[in-house]
Amino acid sequence: DSGVTQTPKHLITATGQRVTLRCSPRSGDLSVYWYQQSLDQGLQFLIQYYNGEERAKGNILERFSAQQFPDLHSELNLSSLELGDSALYFCASSVEREGGETQYFGPGTRLLVL
Amino acid sequence: AQSVTQLGSHVSVSEGALVLLRCNYSSSVPPYLFWYVQYPNQGLQLLLKYTTGATLVKGINGFEAEFKKSETSFHLTKPSAHMSDAAEYFCAVSTGTASKLTFGTGTRLQVTL
Numbered sequence: 557d558s559g560v561t562q563t564p565k566h567l568i569t570a571t572g573q574r575v576t577l578r579c580s581p582r583s584g585d586l587s588v589y590w591y592q593q594s595l596d597q598g599l600q601f602l603i604q605y606y607n608g609e610e611r612a613k614g615n616i617l618e619r620f621s622a623q624q625f626p627d628l629h630s631e632l633n634l635s636s637l638e639l640g641d642s643a644l645y646f647c648a649s650s651v652e653r654e655g656g657e658t659q660y661f662g663p664g665t666r667l668l669v670l
Numbered sequence: 671a672q673s674v675t676q677l678g679s680h681v682s683v684s685e686g687a688l689v690l691l692r693c694n695y696s697s698s699v700p701p702y703l704f705w706y707v708q709y710p711n712q713g714l715q716l717l718l719k720y721t722t723g724a725t726l727v728k729g730i731n732g733f734e735a736e737f738k739k740s741e742t743s744f745h746l747t748k749p750s751a752h753m754s755d756a757a758e759y760f761c762a763v764s765t766g767t768a769s770k771l772t773f774g775t776g777t778r779l780q781v782t783l
Contacts, residue, residue, distance in 0.1 A: 558713065558715070560713075587769070589770065589771075591771075598773060598774075598775050598776065599760060599771075599773040599776075600773075601770040601771060601772065604769070604770055611769075612769070612770050614770060646713060646714065648714075648771075650769070652769075656702040656719075656721040656722075656764065656766065656769075657769060658704075658716055658719060659716075659769075659771060660716075661706075661713040661714040661715070662713055663712060663713045664713050
């Protein structure tokens with residue numbers, strides 16, 4: 557158990573819909589990262605927040621957005637869903653925002669868009 | 671920008687045999703290197719990491735990796751494979767100013783009797 561929790565574990569929805577994925581980081585961790593794992597794209601970094609502020613952006617679609625709340629939990633919002641958005645979405649957390657810090661991964665949310 | 675190449679999407683070894691999973695990286699600045707393992711239907715677990723200092727890094731479950739700057743490599747090894755090592759292994763890189771992890775495509779390790 558990494559100490560990072562993600563809800564829900566599984567999500568099945570239809571094209572065009574909107575979903576929210578939730579992540580609670582390890583106690584004391586200020587950085588939260590979101591990653592997408594799919595068969596065709598592999599593991600890709602989406603976005604990072606540090607202590608409530610957006611820190612870095614990766615290959616995140618405009619239809620996707622995220623935020624980190626004062627209690628440090630984070631939410632990833634996916635809208636106008638397409639079949640290709642079906643993937644495993646991971647949240648990870650670390651103490652600091654700099655490189656070299658170990659990122660601890662949650663169990664993931666498996667999203668299926670029908 | 672940084673990148674990671676993992677040679678071999680599937681590796682099969684016999685139980686008790688040496689495990690060698692290859693990883694080469696590209697980075698314009700000093701890299702931080704990681705190996706993560708993913709068991710079926712689970713998240714990623716850190717095996718080991720290299721930041722600075724000793725280039726031979728020991729991790730959990732008997733794994734180790736050596737950072738070779740001249741070869742831009744960070745290969746993962748284990749002297750004797752166990753059935754429980756069957757999983758997918760990911761090499762990843764980050765840098766001092768960009769803490770996001772850039773992953774390789776992964777290597778699925780199969781361990782046979």
